[in-house]
Amino acid sequence: MFHKGVVENRDDPEQLGRCKIRWLGVHTENKTLLKTEDLPWSYPIQPIHSAAMSGVGETPIGPVEGTWVVGVFVDQKEASIPMFFGTLSGIPQTVADPETGFNDPNAKYPLEDLLNEPDTNRLGRGVENDTVVQTKKENLDEMSYPIGGGQQEDKQEPETPFAAEYPFNHVKFTESGHVQEFDDTEGAERIHTYHRSGSFDEIHPDGSKVTKIVKDTYTAVLGEENIHIALDSNNHVVGNLNILVEGNTNIKVVGDVDARVDGRLDLRVQDDINMTSQSGNINIKTPSGNINLN
Structure with a gap:
């Protein structure tokens, strides 16, 4: 026989995913007669794809205080060894009453700003308002990059194409x-x-x-890295760009190179510098300074 109940405590001292659940038809809602701490621990029944052995599988956590669950009593008539295997959603209409059983004792769930709407996450229902979709659309990044000839172009972070429809968006929140x-x-x-x-x-x-990192990124490749970019690559570094190559650097440009430095350019070489123009000129000019060769 299946039973329905409400989670009132999930802080399992043995960290097995057990919850203290008040079961309808078995326990009273009167917390004076039966306190939350006096409820028996209910064991979670895990899915077959979770080994539930030596840390292999998925952690058996998920319900929060106030979650409605369904389960069974192994000892049936005695009703002292409960197990639960599923959660039940609904459309909450009132906040929790912590003084009464079958409620979240912490009075957190259900969330007040989500009353009178389905427990199914808004993203799963195709709703953008007050979700990460709205947050992302209101915080789009912008960058600039040179395109040659002293010109530059601006580019904006592509907006999320969120257009979810129920029941096709599988959400974990x-x-x-x-x-x-x-x-x-x-x-x-x-x-x-x-x-x-x-x-x-x-x-x-x-x-x-689209990848966006709001703080730092550290990437370590302990082997070889190969990057193939079929079209353009645009980079905008607001701070400094520092590169250390401990081997050789080989660069081949099939087209032209347009390098513009608004400050000073220092080029220091320990050995020879070889410059060859196969069919054109090598031009060096300074409109107002000197060319010094030592």
Whole structure:
């Protein structure tokens, strides 16, 4: 026989994913008669793809205080060994009453600003308002890069093509605000990983990828790295660019090179400098200074 209940405590001292759950038809809502701390620990039944052995598999955590769950009692009539295997969503209409059972004792869930709407995450329902989609659209990055001849162009971060429709966007949303989306909406298929700080990776329907890091990035390649860029590569460094090559550097440019330095250019070489123009001239001029050869 299945039972429904509400999680009132998930802080399992043995860290096994157990929860103290108040079960309908078994426990009273009167917390004077039955306090949260006196509820038995309910064991989570994990999915078959999780080994639940020696750290192999998925951590058995997920429900929060206030979550409705479904489960069974192994000992049935005695109802002292409960297990739970699923959660139940709904449309909450009131905030929690911490003085009454079958509520979040911390009075956090359900969240007040999400009352009277489905527990299904807004992104999964195709809603942009007050989500990471809105945050990203309001904080688009901009950059500039030279295109030769003293000219430059500006470029803006591509906007998220979010156009999710229920029930095709598979969303994982954590309490602190981390997000994962696997959106199967036809014509708007995306894969999106978002950190609550604002850093994210998003693959767009056409295969384009946008990566944004709001702080530092450190990349270590302990073997060989090969990069093939079929079209243009544009870079905008607001600070300094420092490069150390401990071997040789080989550069081949099929077209022209236009290098413009607004400050001073220092070129220091320990050995020879060889400059060859196969069919043209080598021109050096200074409109107002001197050319010194020592």
